[in-house]
Amino acid sequence: MVDTALAGSPALDRLAVGFVRVLRSSGLDVPVGSTVMFAEALGAVGCAQRDAVYWAGLTTLVRRPEDIDTYRDAFAAWWERTGSLSVVPVEEREVTLAFDVEGDDDDDDPAIDGEEQGPPSVQVRYSANEVLRQRDFADYTVEEFAEARRLMADLRFAGAMRESRRLRASRRDHGRPDLRRTVRRAIRNGGEPIDRAYTRHSQRPRRLVLLCDVSGSMETYARALVRFLHTAVAGRSRVEAFAIGTRLTRITRELSSRDPDIAIAAAARRVVDWSGGTRIGECLREFNDEWGVRGMARGAVVVILSDGWDRGEPEVLGEQMARLHRVAYKVVWVNPLKASPDYAPLARGMAAALPHVDEFIEGHSVASLEHLAAVVARDGGPVQRSRT
């Protein structure tokens, strides 16, 4: 064993804690247990050699490949500063490493600030809701937005069901024999399996994957739609959410907090290309490569919330939609612009994507999102598969 004397020593613990603090200030989430493990690892590999410490830290403190780059930078800076590890009273000074995130300030204020003077009429609550449910998100006032949030919080996704491989006890007298229960009952009957038990496959909801366009052209809708994403993610299991703009950002974890304000603030911090450009095709490619085709989209209901304005090549979008469609159970495209009466899918990206979409629906109001929830829950699979 290397450095036996050092193992478990307070010096090593201080060292580990000091580095973890640097990592945390770089934005990495490091639980206490991992710090302890890191200190143990240092005891085992020693702390004299840079590479040994580097790898020991990587294997104990990092748990996602996305974090490896951050770790590498933080480690380099820290090692540079600490020099060698033998003498280390870790300073109390907080070190902030380059990992600035933008978009912190756009938490709650709704998109339209100019139109605050709504009609002063007093309506009964229910009918007000009715009006609001139909209203275009782009026309919302601040108060209406707050109300719409409450409405959206009531949305629930049932989710299309599919047969699971898990077996459940069945009450019926057919299906796969349940030997476990049959034996139990046979003991009661002196070893005679008269009373036979059966199992059946249980049902479980399909995974739901939501891809929300947060580019500039979607700005008036994105805030409302992110609320909607939060409702979906926090409301049931097996939901994944991504933001697409100039790049793909997974926001499932950020949105899974119960408190919508905390969740959306966290998601906004995570998405660095908020209200930027759109490269839907590229983002979809990234999604397909990193997540979708590997398994996340397989047999899942995939919902894309976007106006279809894509600055990339339409062929890329078409090809990626085709890939996605081949593995997904159902692909739904929600376009807020579709509600306008003279809308035609003229955006080249939209036109390229449409042949690979099972359901094309609007998403400009709470009512249309309720419709979306119903479409997602609908069983019986894709309606327009023949179009591919």
Place this chain on the structure above:
Amino acid sequence: METVDDVRAALAAHDYLADEGLATAIFLAMRLQRPLLLEGEAGVGKTEVAKVLSRWTGGELVRLQCYEGIDAAQAVYEWDYSRQLLHLRAVEAGGGEVVEDELYSERFLVKRPLLRAIGYEADALGATAPPVLLVDEVDRADDEFEAFLLEILSDYTVTVPELGTFHASTPPLVIVTSNRTRDVHDALKRRCLYHWIEHPDFERELAILRLRAPEVPERLARQVAAAVEELRALELYKPPGVAETLDWANALFALGQTEITEATVSVTLGTILKYREDQDRTRAHGLDALVRGSIERTG
């Protein structure tokens, strides 16, 4: 096994070439007795790690392939119901009375991988090294199963209500692999050491080729490794893994080639690229350029 380098040497002696990061992770997994979670692209050799550890330590390889709907009956233990029924009938036919305890004794217990890895001493197989438990593709199992796995990996104890508790005196060496089709739960990750396996660089891939396919001439092996490295830079849907590299080298060798040519690459492309789009992209990039580049690079 004293240092990370010892681990590297031992793995190399058993035909697995690990880089320093992986060797450190394995060394720590053995030293700290923690499960090791391996992630990485398909075909980088995640499962192979468990196999080579078993060959090296001499511990039995116990493999649990995860799939959707896997539950305790398939992962931990199950009672042998048909034998229980037969026993019931036999006793009854002999005019005897069946005592329930009799049915739920170890002779009717079917041990599944997790119980075999933990209760291996009860097996008395004479093996001295603890088994190597491979929990393969854990992301395919449901999250409920993960919670269950976590419980077992935390204290290496399994309780069978009718029988009692099995506890591993020396914990098995646990390798968990995941393809990241979904996130493995944080609690499980916290319990584990973690390592992301990258595709090998040219030198290491060549070394792997020389080690695993020694009959392939060195010149061909160098060209194959160079070509694969270039293919990985082409932004393919599925960049070739080490397994594909080996397949390709073996295929070219089987065709009697001593170096790569455009024609032979063209007919063997299916051994490394398994998507039509990837093959199209590579052809559009130019097979002749690929071949020429690889030959020039390796001299």
